[in-house]
Amino acid sequence: MSNLHLKIIEVTKRIAKRSLSSRQKYLNNITSMEHDNDTDRNFVSCSNMAHAAAAAPSDEKNSILMNTKPNIGIVSSYNDMLSAHKPFEHFPKVIKAAATQFGATAQIAGMVPAMCDGVTQGRPGMELSLMSRDVIAMSTAVSLSHGVYDAALCLGVCDKIVPGLLIGALSFGHLPVIFVPAGPMSTGITNEEKNLVRKAFAKGDATREELLKAEISAYHGEGTCTFFGTANSNQMLMEIMGLHIPGSAFVHPHSDLRNAYNVVATKQAISISRKGKDIRPIGKIIDERSFVNAIVGLHATGGSTNHTLHLPAMAAAAGIKLLWEDFSDLSEITPLLARVYPNGNADVNQFHAAGGMSFVIGELLDAGLLDGTARTVWGDNLFDYISEPTLKNSKLVWNKSKSKSFDSNILKSTKDPHQKNGGLKMLKGNIGRGVIKISAVNMDQQKIKAPAMVFDNQIDVKEAYDKGLLNRDVVIVVRFQGPKANGMPELHALTPILSNIQDLGFKVALLTDGRMSGASGKVPAAIHITPEAMDNGVIGKIKDGDEIEIDAVSGHINLNENYEDRASKFPNDRNDQRSFGRNLFSLLRQNATNAENGAGLNLIDTH
Structure with a gap:
């Protein structure tokens, strides 16, 4: 890329040099897994395969046993207590039907624990929160350990879940993996209204009943919380790292558009699977460029500080060593393009409506602040993530024209940003x-x-x-x-x-x-x-x-x-x-x- 900012080039090269030995060892591990008989169902014993297919529907059992079709593993963070994860209850049914439609099979490989910092805040459970990321990573590895999958779909949204899923998926770096988000809940009362009641309660000027009314008016339905905390920062990162289907980060869980995205994610997982013609192992898709792009995205959107912990951990899983100096240097050249609560009044639904991720990615690519040559699960590279689809006859139709900001109070261009530097x-x-x-x-x-x-x-x-x-x-x-x-x-x-x-x-x-x-x-x-x-x-x-x-x-x-x-x-x-x-x-x-x-x-x- 001729217009790529010199600091982006410098930091990427620095990370690559620092990570040279560990990255090569990681890639060597992928190569060994790609050629290991344990990753090919044709070499798995009949007894082992009988266990793997025993519960499959009768019309799918033979193709799983005989390895005649791609088999997609679904790793899900579903539970029905937490709003962000409840939508995943119905996603596997859509994915399995789509897999059948496109000549494949799909199985739920495993579930990972998903806790909510909002529920455990200030309580003993919060002390399990960060470490749950490593438990999720291990659970993801356990889910994929059966070795009977040609690709995987990771269903996750919130704080530690997406980083844990990615760390676990990278430990099976020979597998193609696509991340499937649930999307945000619909907008309730404004975040500023909620915050005012919280402050009043802290001063003793609001009753518990008033506080509870405000909270349930803010957190009122299925989907992620609508402020730009770690959960929604996760979705921004998965998109800017090319692990989502473009434009899918902030679509409501129960919309027709979301349903179409789930179908397309399944079809694409089949296309890039180990039985496809365009195999894209996640451990090779994700490299230094991906993580530099992620850090830039974090700065440009004012994302969660938790990712100064999560991104180094995720990178380490791919043999890449990130340091805070990388974040700091990239912050100096990255303008703040988005104002979403808590660094603005808008919520993520308004952010998405104003232009969302396609606008942010397009602006940063034009300014040479993202490396568009980074590999992705969709299209040729990150330039294909400027696209945003609309729904026509229940199918996604892609509009490849560059998005614009429909609200400059929320989204601004790199030429006239909210701030000249990143938010961290x-x-x-x-x-x-x-x-x-x-x-x-x-x-x-x-x-x-x-x-x-x-x-x-x-x-x-x-x-x-x-x-x-x-x-x-x-x-x-x-x-x-x-x-x-x-x-x-x-x-x-x-x-x-x-x-x-x-x-x-x-x-x-x-x-x-x-x-x-x-x-x-x-x-x-x-x-x-x-x-x-x-x-x-x-x-x-x-x-x-x-x-x-x-x-x-x-x-x-x-x-x-x-x-x-x-x-x-x-x-x-x-x-x-x-x-x-x-x-x-x-x-x-x-x-x-x-x-x-x-x-x-x-x-x-x-x-």
Whole structure:
């Protein structure tokens, strides 16, 4: 690509050089799997195949046994308690019917657990949340381990599910895989209305009944939540990485268009399967270009900070090593094109209607900020993702003309962006390294120098707030929230509190080795601090009253005190981790990598 930005070329080459050995080992593994008899049903024993086909419909059994047709494995995150996953209840029936129509078979290979941070927020279950990504990855691998599939469809949407599905799929990198989203729920009350009630409740100015009414008016039906959190950032990433059918990210679960997308995804999976004429193994489709494009997409849309954890973990599964410096350098050249809540007032349905992913991808390609030569599951390359279909006679008809923005308050061009830089900033200093999301933070709030108030959990922060102790210029330090300490839960419950302090005219910021998911909004939040307190990081040595400086403009975080002789102060009692299933995750916590390397299992093969 002659117009590709020099920084995109530089960062891509840097990642490739850094990953040379581990990537080659990964590709060698794919080659060995491609030629292994275990991946060809013709070489699988009759007894093994009898088990694999025993429950198949009688008209499909023979083709599975005799390996005469492509067989598609479906890996699903379906459950009927969570809105985002409920639509997947009916998708397999559509996929199986489509597979039959196009001369193939399809089987549900397995289900993966899908939990919701919205339900577990501030509760013990949240400490299982991030680590569930690795459980999902392992569950995906177990689902595909039977080795009787020619391609796979991964049905997933939310926070840890899509990253886990991709990590698991990449461990079977010889298989072609397409990701099938569910889509967002219809628009309820505005996110701003919901947020105002939350803040009022935190101040005691709204009743629980009023809060509940607002919440159920916002989260009211099937599909993902409509704000641009991790779930919808996942869908943006799968599309910009070329793992979706183009334009499918934000289509309502029960629309005719969504149904047509499911049929097309099935047909395409058959076309690129190991029995097709255009075999596209996911481990070869996904490379350094894919991840650079993903990071650019994250910056351009103001996506979730959780992906500074997930993208390195996903890349590691493909033998690629991402560092936060890659995010930081790409942020400097990537304009913010989208304003979607929490960095704007629109929801994802309005984003999609305004031009959506086809507009974003088209703008970034024109500006040389995406590598359009990156391989995809659809078309020739990423340039085919500018296309958006319409429905005609129940079939998708593709319009290849470049999309435009239908609402400049939501979507702007690269020539006139909302901001000149991306929404994420990397931080470093004597406290360590971290991440901050600044797309919604006013310029006058992006620098703060204030005394610290130190807490070991968010419950104590709430109690201090209720007593009025936080109504001053303050940097609230919440430590022992990292992956090794307690699984790195999100600290969403602090957002209304911090916003209220800021609204009183005080300078306030959060400093934590935990997560915030980008939902900090207008409050500066230095998160994912590494080394974490449990690893003897400096954040564990901060005392009440210490002066903390957070500068999101220059990218620095510093403790302006002499701390070298201080010892880390660890919590006295860790018995709470023995209840609510947290004991089962102890091995994952103990072996977790640091935040910059994904805060999970070490998947990079450097030996």
